[in-house]
Amino acid sequence: MGTVLEAEGLLVGYAGAPVCGEVNASVAAGDVLGIVGVNGAGKSTVARTLAGRQASLSGDVKVHGLLIDPDAVPFRRQVSAVFDDDLFFPSLTVREHLLLVARGHSLDDPETRVEEELEFFGLVGRSHAIPDALSSGQRRRLLLAAGLIRPSSLLILDEPEQRLDPRMRVALSDRIAAHAKDGGAVVLVTHDPQLLLATASTCLVIDEEVREFDPEQGASIIAGS
Amino acid sequence: MxxxxxxxxxxxxxxxxxxxTRRSARRYKRSRTSWGDRFVDAYSWGLGIGVSLTMAASFVLALRTEIAGRASTGSIIGEQWxxxxxxxxxxxxxxxxxxxxxxxxxxxxxxxxxxxxxxxxxxxxxxxxxxxxxxxxxxxxxxxxxxxxxxxxxxxxxxxxxxxxxxxxxxxxxxxxxxxxxxxxxxxxxxxxxxxxxxxxxxxxxxxxxxxxxxxxxxxxxxxxxxxxxxxxxxxxxxxxxxxxxxxxxxxxxxxxxxxxxxxxxxNEVLRALGSGRQRVDGGRAARFYARPTRGPLRALIRADAVAFLRLNPPLAPSILWLAACMAILLVEGGLPEFAQLAVIVIAGCAAASGMGTVARKTALVPELDALLPLHPALVRTSRTLMPCLAMALWMTALSGLLVLLGAADPLLMAVGALAGVGMGAGTLRAATRTPPDWTAPPVETPFGPVPRAQLGSLLRGLDVTILATIPLLVALYLGYVPWSVLLVQAVFSAGIFLVVVLSRPKRT
Known part of the structure; x- marks a missing residue:
């Protein structure tokens, strides 16, 4: 399987100050890279930098061998990223938000794809609700649905388990695993040992020094043992 | 590519x-707005714009007439070198x-x-x-x-x-x-x-x-x-x-x-929004001064406020440009009417003072931090006012010094200017801690009709004392000399404003 994402000597942080150690990692198609660490360790900053949402302090990030450019059309086509951005069009319904993404990515039969995602994320009953009328967990589901409805060769998820009920977490882990099985690469930032064990093939522990472990060790580190 | x-x-x-996206948003909005609402909105906007334009037009025409006949008016300066x-x-x-x-x-x-x-x-x-x-x-x-x-x-x-x-x-x-x-x-x-x-x-x-x-x-x-x-x-x-x-x-x-x-x-929020794009905060400026040991919370706070002021305040250019604007208005060929010259000085002073309020505006967002210090709130407010007062005293001294050079009054004007600066600096803190206007408060009935007193009070808070602090100075400029009584009144005005600002606790929303 070819390498989808490569990070070499990557330093991330704010105002010139790194928040964690140097990140060196690569994710091949079909792999799920778990990223774990304590609060404030810099996991989300690493994820945001890998997704091109934030400039790195130093080092390179490449997707399919090319340096990332979040404004380039091919990059936007390849990379799907879901962060905890609670930003929605206030007057668009759940269904309309998903339709927008489906159409913007030129999916065949967007209506059917939207119905499938609504079904999967348990949003059928709320499909005509505007974001303000949704619960926090439902808004999270909508963001995840938007990230997963579109094709991508690299999926970056920042703590996707947050605000989800246990049943949805299990469904999500199956979905992530299926995405990897279909040849997609996944970067998964998580605090959930079960989700990590069910999906990840390798695991980075973010701290002052960034180290690679197998998912079992990563899950133990999350659990604090 | x-x-x-x-x-x-x-x-x-x-x-x-x-x-x-637009079609969906429009459909949603249409479903929630009645024709009656739309008519009321259009009517209110039309009326508001019409009244504003009428007032602006009458003001402009009056000013035009005044300027056309300005040969008969004087100037606040004595010599135009x-x-x-x-x-x-x-x-x-x-x-x-x-x-x-x-x-x-x-x-x-x-x-x-x-x-x-x-x-x-x-x-x-x-x-x-x-x-x-x-x-x-x-x-x-x-x-x-x-x-x-x-x-x-x-x-x-x-x-x-x-x-x-x-x-x-x-x-x-x-x-x-x-x-x-x-x-x-x-x-x-x-x-x-x-x-x-x-x-x-x-x-x-x-x-x-x-x-x-x-x-x-x-x-x-x-x-x-x-x-x-x-x-x-x-x-x-x-x-x-x-x-x-x-x-x-x-x-x-x-x-x-x-x-x-x-x-x-x-x-305040408009200024915060426009200031948020500033790329650099000089974190190293005055670091040595801040690192020096100090005794007591008040001294520590004064030092912290002084350092914050030096690091966060905008560059000198706007203050100097406002000073230059005052000079340009006074030196223009033919001269503007006296009231216009005085108005420009007041506007320039208010604008320069507003620029000095960055620290106060930022700290006003988190009053809980000030409450953590073992100090009386009045002392905290005194500390926060010191740097704007000092900066405005310097600015007003420079302005009045230039006015003295132009023969506007005797050198005592510089003392009046410095004192006025203290009052104007205190006004920045009052402006920074004003609460946003409460648009739900009903207007107050007066003989002239309903007046939105609560909203006006909120909008003018800070600006009121800044203008008040300049009044004795303006009187001296109008007279062309500085009687001792004006100096005394200026001292009383500025001291009074300073005390009012540091002793009054801002309302919380």
């Missing part, structure tokens, strides 16, 4: 996404306004996306031009219209001998110049030039544009700026899809924050 065909498809797809030709002054003012338009446009984008658009649109693999251009074109059109409306009264007041057609041509020329200012900002946003080149090019272009409205006795100046604007617009429109996403989001965030604050008429 995308080839031409796929770019066209991508552009069409983006336009489809934008249309879809430098004569500034009138066209030079008005061209400088035009240039300054164009610079403000350009800077504002750069702070607010000018090409932007809103928060939701950044999440849902920018991640799509499509050409971004259809997403970015329609609101940008609206901004350009608004700037052109607004510039024409703003320049017309300016032209009426400053060039009383022009015909009506000349005034219209001058306004159209300025509208074009305003458009050019926004388009030059858009080119900076596109990263067309390096920072330095952008500054030089923009300044040179705007300087050329500033000269043109004064030459509007023929059609060529408006035609020239219109041609420049159209050319720049074509260049920007072609490349609008290449603005970095980060830039679009930044501009959108600042514009959204500033727009919402302006709608609520919350001046």
């Amino acid at each position: 995308l080839n031409r065909e796929s770019l066209a498809q991508s552009s069409e797809l983006a336009a489809d996404v934008v249309r879809f 430098l004569l500034l030709p009138e066209p030079v002054l008005w061209t400088s003012v035009t240039f300054a306004v164009l610079l403000v338009i350009s800077n504002l446009a750069r702070k607010l984008g000018p090409m932007t996306v809103s928060g939701a658009e950044s999440t849902w649109w920018l991640s799509l693999p499509v050409d971004r031009r259809p997403m970015v251009l329609p609101p940008f074109f609206r901004k350009v059109a608004l700037t052109a219209g607004g510039s024409a409306i703003i320049y017309l009264p300016f032209s009426l007041v400053t060039a009383v001998d022009r015909t009506a057609v000349d005034h219209i041509l001058a306004s159209l020329t300025f509208a074009g110049a305003g458009t050019v200012a926004v388009l030059l900002s858009a080119m900076q946003q596109l990263g067309w030039w390096s920072r330095r080149t952008a500054k030089i090019t923009t300044t040179a272009a705007l300087l050329a544009c500033a000269v043109l409205p004064a030459l509007s006795w023929s059609l060529w100046p408006p035609a020239l700026v219109a041609a420049a604007a159209v050319g720049l617009l074509a260049l920007v429109a072609r490349r609008a899809g290449r603005v970095r996403g980060e830039e679009l989001v930044r501009g959108g965030a600042v514009a959204g924050h500033a727009g919402a604050s302006l709608f609520m008429m919350d001046a």
